[in-house]
Amino acid sequence: MKSTLSEIGSSPFQAVATLGAVGLFLVRILGAIPRALARPRALIEQIFVVGAVSTNLILVGGLFVGLVMGLQFYTALARFGATSALGGLVALSLLRELSPVVTALLYAGRAGTSLASELGLMRATEQFKAMEVMAVDPVERVVAPRFLAGVLSVPLLTALFSAVGILGGYLVGVRLMGLDPGVFWSNLRASVRFRQDFLNGEFKALVFGILCTLVALYEGYHSDPTAEGLGRATTRSVVIASLAVLSCDYLMTAFLYR
Amino acid sequence: MTKIPRAGGPPAGPVNDEAAVRLVGASLRRGGREILRDLDLVVPRGRITAVMGPSGTGKTSLLSLVSGELAPSKGQVFVEGQDINTLDRRRLYALRRRMGMLFQEGALFTDLSVFDNVAFPLREHTRLPEALVRVIVLLKLEAVGLRGAADLYPSELSGGMSRRAALARAVVMDPAVVLYDEPLTGLDPISMGVILRLIRDLNRTLGLTSVVVSHDVQEMLSLADHFYVLADGRLIAQGDRESLRAQAAASPWVRQFLEGEADGPVPFHYPARPLWDDLLGGEAA
Numbered sequence: 001m002k003s004t005l006s007e008i009g010s011s012p013f014q015a016v017a018t019l020g021a022v023g024l025f026l027v028r029i030l031g032a033i034p035r036a037l038a039r040p041r042a043l044i045e046q047i048f049v050v051g052a053v054s055t056n057l058i059l060v061g062g063l064f065v066g067l068v069m070g071l072q073f074y075t076a077l078a079r080f081g082a083t084s085a086l087g088g089l090v091a092l093s094l095l096r097e098l099s100p101v102v103t104a105l106l107y108a109g110r111a112g113t114s115l116a117s118e119l120g121l122m123r124a125t126e127q128f129k130a131m132e133v134m135a136v137d138p139v140e141r142v143v144a145p146r147f148l149a150g151v152l153s154v155p156l157l158t159a160l161f162s163a164v165g166i167l168g169g170y171l172v173g174v175r176l177m178g179l180d181p182g183v184f185w186s187n188l189r190a191s192v193r194f195r196q197d198f199l200n201g202e203f204k205a206l207v208f209g210i211l212c213t214l215v216a217l218y219e220g221y222h223s224d225p226t227a228e229g230l231g232r233a234t235t236r237s238v239v240i241a242s243l244a245v246l247s248c249d250y251l252m253t254a255f256l257y258r
Numbered sequence: 259m260t261k262i263p264r265a266g267g268p269p270a271g272p273v274n275d276e277a278a279v280r281l282v283g284a285s286l287r288r289g290g291r292e293i294l295r296d297l298d299l300v301v302p303r304g305r306i307t308a309v310m311g312p313s314g315t316g317k318t319s320l321l322s323l324v325s326g327e328l329a330p331s332k333g334q335v336f337v338e339g340q341d342i343n344t345l346d347r348r349r350l351y352a353l354r355r356r357m358g359m360l361f362q363e364g365a366l367f368t369d370l371s372v373f374d375n376v377a378f379p380l381r382e383h384t385r386l387p388e389a390l391v392r393v394i395v396l397l398k399l400e401a402v403g404l405r406g407a408a409d410l411y412p413s414e415l416s417g418g419m420s421r422r423a424a425l426a427r428a429v430v431m432d433p434a435v436v437l438y439d440e441p442l443t444g445l446d447p448i449s450m451g452v453i454l455r456l457i458r459d460l461n462r463t464l465g466l467t468s469v470v471v472s473h474d475v476q477e478m479l480s481l482a483d484h485f486y487v488l489a490d491g492r493l494i495a496q497g498d499r500e501s502l503r504a505q506a507a508a509s510p511w512v513r514q515f516l517e518g519e520a521d522g523p524v525p526f527h528y529p530a531r532p533l534w535d536d537l538l539g540g541e542a543a
C-alpha cells in the first residue's frame with residue numbers, strides 16, 4: 001500500500017496509515033544511519049550539496065529580514081522613546097522565531113524540492129530497483145546520507161540567518177537611523193540568553209530540519225515512477241513541509257517558552 | 259526430468275540443484291490481473307536460456323520474480339537452490355550479489371559517470387584498491403566498446419550506448435546468474451552482434467548462467483541453448499532448438515510467434531471488449 005502525505009486529510013484512517021508509513025520510513029532511515037556514517041566522504045559531499053545550495057538564499061533572505069525588522073522596530077520603538085532596545089528586540093525575534101521558521105521555509109523551497117525531485121527521478125528511471133538488484137540498500141546508500149545532511153544543515157543555516165539578520169538590523173538602526181552602536185550591541189548582549197534564546201531556536205531548527213528533509217525524501221522516494229509523479233512529489237514536498245513547519249512552530253513555542 | 263551436465267567454472271555458493279533458477283507453479287498478479295499463470299520453468303546452470311514472447315506478456319515481470327523484486331501470488335521461485343521469497347534481507351542481498359541484471363531501460367545512475375556506474379558494484383561490495391577497480395572497469399568497458407566514453411554521463415549517451423554501459427555494469431562482479439531484459443532492442447546491427455558475442459563469451463568463459471528476455475526470435479535462436487515461449491501469461495513452448503522447431507510445426511501458437519504473423523491464436527491485443535462495441539457503443543458497457 002502506498003500512501004502520500006497529502007492524503008492525510010482525506011479520512012482519519014488514511015491519516016493514521018500515512019503517519020504510520022512515514023514513521024516506518026523514518027525508522028528505516030535511522031536504522032541505516034550507522035552504516036551511512038561509515039562513509040564520511042559521501043556524507044560530507046551531501047552536506048555540501050544540500051547545505052550549500054541554500055546558503056546564498058539564506059544570506060540574502062536573512063539580510064532583508066534584518067533590514068525590514070530594523071526599520072519596523074525602530075519606528076515602533078521611537079513612539080515610546082525606547083529605540084535603545086532595538087538590538088535586543090531584533091536579536092530575540094530572530095533567534096527565537098524568525099530565523100528557524102524562515103530558514104526552514106526557504107530550505108524546504110530550495111533544498112527540499114531538489115531532494116524530492118532528485119529521488120523522484122531516481123525512482124522514475126528505476127535506479128532504486130537497480131540498486132536493490134545489486135544488493136545495495138537505497139535507503140542506506142541514498143536516503144540516509146541526505147537525511148543526515150539536511151538535519152545537520154538547517155541549524156547551521158539558521159545560525160547564519162540570525163547573524164546576517166542582526167547585521168541588517170544594525171545597518172538600519174545604527175547606520176541609517178543614527179542609533180549609537182554601543183547602545184545597540186550592549187542592549188543586544190544584555191537581553192539575549194544563550195540557552196533560552198539561542199539554543200531553543202536551534203532546537204526548533206533541528207526539528208524543522210528533520211521535518212522538511214523527511215517530507216522531501218519520503219515524497220521523492222515514494223513518488224510514482226513517471227514524469228508527473230516526479231512533479232507532484234516536488235510540489236507536495238514544499239507544501240507539506242511548509243505547513244508542518246508552521247504548525248509545529250506553534251506547538252514548540254508553546255512548550256519551549258512557557 | 260533430464261539431468262543437465264554442469265558447465266565449467268567454479269560452482270558458486272551452496273549448489274544442491276542442477277537448476278540455477280527454478281519456478282514452481284508460479285503465478286503473478288499485477289494491477290488486478292493475473293499476468294503469469296502457473297509457470298513451471300527451469301533455467302539450467304551454465305547455459306543461455308531465452309525467454310521469448312510478445313510485448314506485454316510479462317517477460318520483465320518474470321525477471322522481477324527471479325530477482326526477488328516481486329513475490330509470486332502463488333508458487334515458488336528458487337534461485338541457486340534457495341526459495342527467494344523466504345530469505346531475510348541479508349540473505350537476499352547475499353544472493354543478489356551473485357546475480358547481475360540488465361534493465362530494459364538501462365537504469366544507469368544519472369549522477370555518476372559511465373566509469374563510476376560500472377565501478378559502483380565493485381566499490382560497494384569489495385575492498386579492491388582503486389587501481390585494480392580501474393583495470394576491471396576499463397576492461398569491461400572495452401568489451402562493450404565504451405572505453406572512450408568512460409567519462410561521459412548517462413544523459414550524454416544514446417539509447418544503445420546506455421544499454422551497453424548497463425551491460426558492463428551488470429557483469430562487472432562476474433555474477434553466477436545474469437538476467438538480461440531486452441539486451442538487443444534499439445541496437446544497430448554491429449552493436450547487436452557485439453552484444454550477442456559478449457553474452458555468449460561471458461557464458462562460455464565464466465561458466466555463468468544467462469537468462470535472456472527478448473522478442474528477437476532469430477537472434478535468440480542462434481544465441482540460446484534453451485527456450486521458453488510465453489504468451490498470454492502461460493508457456494506455450496519450451497525446449498532446445500530442435501524441439502522448438504518441432505513444436506512450431508505442431509502448434510499454430512508457436513508458429514505464429516516464431517514466424518511473426520499478426521493473425522493467429524496468440525493475442526496481439528491487450529485484453530479489451532470487441533472493437534465494434536468501443537467504436538459504436540460509446541459509454542455503454
Ligand SMILES: Nc1ncnc2c1ncn2[C@@H]1O[C@H](COP(=O)(O)OP(=O)(O)OP(=O)(O)O)[C@@H](O)[C@H]1O
Nearest residue numbers: 288289293311312313314315316317318319320362
Ligand atoms: N507496475 C505495474 N502495475 C500494474 N501492472 C503492471 C505493472 N507493470 C507492468 N504491468 C502489466 O503487466 C503486464 C506485463 O508487463 P511486462 O513489463 O512484464 O511485459 P513485457 O513482457 O516485459 O513487455 P515488453 O516486451 O513490452 O517489455 C502488462 O500487461 C502490464 O500492463
Ligand SMILES: [Mg+2]
Nearest residue numbers: 317318319362
Ligand atoms: Mg519488458
